[in-house]
Amino acid sequence: MVNDEFVNLPISLQDGEVTVHKSGWYAVISTSFGLEVKFDWKSAVFVTLSSDYKGAVCGLCGNYNGKENDDLIPKNGIQPVEPAVFGASWRVAEIPGCLDACEGECPDCDITEKDKYENNDYCGIIKDPRGPFRDCHAQVDPADAFEDCVFDVCTFEGTQDILCQAITAYTSACQEVGAKVYSWRTEQFCPIKCSAISHYEVCADTCPATCPSLAPPRGCHLPCMEDCVCDEGHILSGDICVPLSHCGCEHEDRYYHIGEVFFPNGMSPKGPFASCHSILDPKEFFEDCVFDVCAANGEESVQCDNVAAYAFSCQKAGADIQIWRSPFFCPMKCPANSHYELCADLSGVACSGLAELVPFNTGCREGCECDTGFVFNGETCVEEDECGCSDGQRTYKVDGELYNLPVVLGEESLVSISQQGHQIKIKMIFGLIVTYDWNHELIIKLPSSYYNLVCGLCGNFNGDKTDEIQNPAGELLSNVVDWAKSWRTPNQKDKKCSDTCQHDCPACDDKQRKVYETEDLCGALTAKHHNVFEICHEKVAPKPFLDSCVFDMCMNKGDKKILCQTLASYTQQCREEGVEINGWRRKFGCRELLF
Incomplete structure (x- = not known):
């Protein structure tokens, strides 16, 4: 993904200032100023810099001055320290869940286990003088790779994936300097599964022909690397092998597979939502969808939720969209005695006492509609004689006393209860409105006639x-x-509320608060640059939300859900003030849950 957009490799950006291509199993990022970063998509990262930067850098890769004995200098130090301290x-920031030390006891590796992982069946293969790396030892000292391998494999109790990653990293280091590596993988030991019409080679061409460049790049003399190589008569199209006749095409320096559909501006000129594009810009929805589906590893339900959100918004805006669901793509499962309709009459035919209580003034929206001969009882579709009785505008379920929503209670409609989006809304005849999202947010509103006449946890309403x-x-x-203790409800019988913590009370020190106040977390609300919430600051002050977010995240050990809840609360408050904030869920990785 480049700039939140899925692309096929290779790709060139900013007129060649940055290029990204595949080399062996690595993605390689190269810049015009001499930086190259290689990542194997798992555990190995190689950073290479031009000699222009010799002695002018610092960090985890050392200072590049040619002296190995002073590489482990900490960020604010002048003398080398232990690797763990270094x-x-x-560390870039205090990231929740990323600790300097072990939680509890650190795993230990006793001498017996260490001896086991040092033999040639495990890490010993790296420094075996007769092994597959024998020609590399003179060019890349195996000692560090061997020690790292033993430590990691022992810590993870012999897990083969860890062993294979360690040996693969040494393989890459050897091949990087042009040393010959002999075949060391077998079907039982670190096997490689290549995709169809390709096969594994221990020394594969690093600059193979690809669909965008049928001839290998000129001047490419890089040493070979492990890779899956296309079978004869086939060529790389992005990251898959295809017959030569099945190459794709290029458009504005982007390569697309044959049959791949793309829209230069992210909008389809055809399709079920085409009529909505001029009414509701799909860009934000499209970007949120790509981000969410990617974060969920392609989960179809996440894709369906995102498309459904755009469909709902289009219909709410009055757009006439077309059917987009099918039995094979995001099918909607309707309960018994009902069927799917793109434009369902949601005020529908309902049991007595319900028909006038379903407000939906936007015409229609996709959903399930009762079959002919059936009516809605607030939960399912039933025959009319199964609706039950109605008394004082209370509607009962046939088999119990649970109310169906929406419902109006009391004489003169004293209380009305309805579902609005993700929230339940309770409205009293005297003006009190209570909304609850079934999760963490409770909002109470009163008319101005109660100014300075109330008290409690929401304050005294005196300004x-x-x-x-x-x-x-x-x-x-x-x-x-x-x-808060003073307003506790007295005489609690069920689920009693304690004044103190049952065990050790959680604490939040200044160091932790500073972590959660950063712009990547709660501080996003008041960030000075690239702040998507800034357009609402004049309407809704962000400081109370920031303070609440920092406290709650600190008490919950950095739970990302708390951040998302706070940002959702702020955007909802802004929406009620007429300010719409878009794109924040994608930016902060907060999925919207559709109920």
């Missing part, structure tokens, strides 16, 4: 934020915890 000093934390006696408290 590595921790160069003065400095006197909110008063106890039931009207006394101003200095401690938020004591204030």
Whole structure:
């Protein structure tokens, strides 16, 4: 993915300033200023710099001054330190879940296990003087690779994947300097599964012909590397092998497989949503969809949720879209006695007492509609004589006392309860509105007639934020915890609420707070640059949301869900103030859950 867009390799960006291509099993990023980064998509990264930068860099790869004994200098130090201390000093940020030390006891490797992993059946193959790397030892000292291999394999209790990664890394290092490596893989030991019409070679051409470049690049004299090579008569198309006659095409320096459909501006001029594009720009939805599906490893349900979100938004905006679901793509499963309709009448034929309570003023939306002869009872489609009884505008289920939504209760419609999007909404005749998202957010609203006439956990509604934390006696408290305790419901019988922690209370120190205040986390709300929330700051102050986010994330050990909930709450508040914020879910990796 390049700039949030899936592309086939090779690719050239910024008029050749940056290129990305495949070499062996590696993705290689090259820049015009002499930096090259190679990544094997798993565990090995190689960074190469031009000699122009000799002695002018620092970091995990050392200072590039030709002296190995001073490479382990920490970020703010001048003397080499132990590897663990050195590595921790160069960590980019405090990332939740990434620790300097082990949680609990660190895994240990006793001498017996270490001896086992040093023999030639394991890591010993690396330094075996008669083994497959014998011609490399003089050029790449096997000692470090061997020690790293033994440590990693022992720590992971002999896991073959770890062993294979270690040996593969040494293989690449040997081949990088032109040393010959003999075949060392077998069907039982670190086997390689190549895709159809390709096969494994221990010394494969690093610059093979590809569909975008049928002849190998001129001046390419790179040493060979392990790779899966296309069978005779076939050629690389992106990362797959195809017959020569099945190559794709190039458009604006981008390569596309044969049969691959692409739209230069991300919008299809045809298709089920074409009529919506002029009403509702699909770009944000498209980018969110690509990000979510990629993050979910291609999960179809995630793709369907994203397309359904755009379909809903289009219909809500009045667009006349076409059928996009099929029995094979995102089929909608409707309950008994109902069927799928692209434009379902959601106010539908309902049981008595329900028909006038289903507000949907946007015409229609896709959904399940009751079959002819059946009516909606608030949950399923039933025959009309199965609706049950209606008393005082209460609608009961036939077999119980649970209310179906929406419902109006009491004389003169004292209370109405309905479902709106992901939330349940309770509205009282005197103006109180309570909404709850079934998860973490409860919002209470009162009309201005109650100004300075209320008290409780939501404050006194007098416009003065400095006197909110008063106890039931009207006394101003200095401690938020004591204030919350004072409003606890008395005489709790079920699920009693404790004033103190049952075990050790979680704590949040200044160092942790600074982590969660960074612009990659809660600080995104007040970031100075590239802030998608900035357009709403004049309408909704971000500081209370920031403080709440930092506290909650700290108490929950950096749980990403807390960040997403806070950002969702802020964007919802902005939406109610008439400000729409787009693209934040993709930017921060927050999937929207559609219920």
